[in-house]
Amino acid sequence: MSxxxxxxxxxxxxxxxxxxxxxxxxxxxIVNKALASVVSECKPGVRVVDLCEKGDKFITDQCATxxxxxxxxxxxxxxxxxxxxxxxCVCHFSPPATDQTVLSAxxxxxxDLGCHIDGFIAVVAHTVVLQEPGTPVAGKAADVMQxxxxxxxxxxxxxxxxxxxxxxxxxxxKVAAAYNCKVVEGVLSxxxxxxxxxxxxxxxxxxxxxxRVEDFEFEENEVYSIDIVMSSGDGKPKxxxxxxxxxxxxxxxxxxxxxxxxxxxxxxxxxxxxxxxxFTTRSLDEKRAKLGxxxxxxxxxxxxxxxxxxxxxxxxxxxxxxxxxxPSGSDRITSHPVQVLQPTCxxxxxxxxAILALGTKTKKKGGGAKKKKAAAAKSxxxxxxxxxxxxxxxxxxxxxxxxxxxxxxxVSAAST
Numbered sequence: 001m002s003x004x005x006x007x008x009x010x011x012x013x014x015x016x017x018x019x020x021x022x023x024x025x026x027x028x029x030i031v032n033k034a035l036a037s038v039v040s041e042c043k044p045g046v047r048v049v050d051l052c053e054k055g056d057k058f059i060t061d062q063c064a065t066x067x068x069x070x071x072x073x074x075x076x077x078x079x080x081x082x083x084x085x086x087x088x089c090v091c092h093f094s095p096p097a098t099d100q101t102v103l104s105a106x107x108x109x110x111x112d113l114g115c116h117i118d119g120f121i122a123v124v125a126h127t128v129v130l131q132e133p134g135t136p137v138a139g140k141a142a143d144v145m146q147x148x149x150x151x152x153x154x155x156x157x158x159x160x161x162x163x164x165x166x167x168x169x170x171x172x173x174k175v176a177a178a179y180n181c182k183v184v185e186g187v188l189s190x191x192x193x194x195x196x197x198x199x200x201x202x203x204x205x206x207x208x209x210x211x212r213v214e215d216f217e218f219e220e221n222e223v224y225s226i227d228i229v230m231s232s233g234d235g236k237p238k239x240x241x242x243x244x245x246x247x248x249x250x251x252x253x254x255x256x257x258x259x260x261x262x263x264x265x266x267x268x269x270x271x272x273x274x275x276x277x278x279f280t281t282r283s284l285d286e287k288r289a290k291l292g293x294x295x296x297x298x299x300x301x302x303x304x305x306x307x308x309x310x311x312x313x314x315x316x317x318x319x320x321x322x323x324x325x326x327p328s329g330s331d332r333i334t335s336h337p338v339q340v341l342q343p344t345c346x347x348x349x350x351x352x353x354a355i356l357a358l359g360t361k362t363k364k365k366g367g368g369a370k371k372k373k374a375a376a377a378k379s380x381x382x383x384x385x386x387x388x389x390x391x392x393x394x395x396x397x398x399x400x401x402x403x404x405x406x407x408x409x410x411v412s413a414a415s416t
């Protein structure tokens with residue numbers, strides 16, 4: 001294959017290829033349904049691990065029904081194991097099968113999961129409060145959830161060609177301040193590519209001197225996982241117990257000749273089942289995993305996703321969505337309706353309001369509607385003129401920008 005042909009094939013693996021878009025949207029459809037299924041089971045007395053297993057099984061079962069007749073084998077399945085983190089637990093809680101942690105009334109539950117079709121990944125995270133259906137979420141919980149939801153609406157308007165990653169970082173701080181919350185440090189949003197869940201283009205949630213990423217400009221046909229976590233605490237979570245960590249990802253750039261038999265066994269199982277995507281130790285031989293993972297971690301063959309906590313009593317809300325930067329605009333393909341919120345704060349920041357007033361669609365260049373209007377005016381034929389004006393009206397409707405309703409009074413996530 002020539003260099004030109006190789007470059008052409010490489011280019012086809014982004015959103016300019018309709019098949020790629022189809023696979024992203026199929027993964028998103030599955031992940032949205034999986035999330036809805038888990039949310040519906042979030043009730044007092046339900047074990048957290050049962051919810052995690054339900055989410056993973058739903059994704060696996062749904063993936064088994066698609067691309068079944070493809071001549072070429074299409075890899076598909078869980079792209080990020082279902083995690084259910086409660087109250088001040090920030091993220092990555094996906095416990096072993098024997099864990100007896102259960103949900104209670106008024107818990108604030110954060111669900112995080114992902115699916116891929118042929119390596120094209122869709123991820124989502126959502127927060128729900130366990131209370132009577134139809135009852136608005138109020139008080140500090142509503143403030144934190146509204147901050148995270150409004151930040152999501154701001155991000156979808158800033159993650160677009162021509163904007164830069166630090167534009168998003170700066171805006172998130174303003175949203176948090178408006179609701180007397182903190183953006184949780186260490187949470188990163190990544191560009192995603194085929195079989196790459198954490199690409200090199202990174203958006204910081206909190207910019208500081210200790211964490212640096214390269215500045216960049218968003219480009220058409222890119223895909224991003226936008227990850228937003230807000231807290232009523234100081235936003236500096238800590239790992240309380242290393243033994244709680246159960247989600248890992250193979251560090252594909254690291255190699256080492258393992259010495260222990262248990263380590264070699266478990267590492268072979270990981271390479272066979274989860275060569276690229278994150279996984280939970282529940283999916284492995286758990287007894288051998290306890291012995292074998294230690295040597296793998298000591299030699300950095302695996303990347304851990306630690307379970308982090310804010311202080312007891314702190315409220316944490318988490319929203320994550322996948323966005324496709326299409327020629328027509330930013331397309332958020334994963335989400336779930338948010339409960340009705342009654343925050344104690346009202347959004348007043350003029351900069352944030354200005355961002356929320358933007359649409360998520362891209363206007364066509366060249367003033368197409370105006371040109372058609374001028375052409376219609378010059379047309380000698382009444383029929384042709386009417387036809388041109390009709391076409392103009394259609395284009396005007398297509399170019400109407402989506403306006404925000406996230407004004408601090410409680411909104412639902414809009415799935416696009």
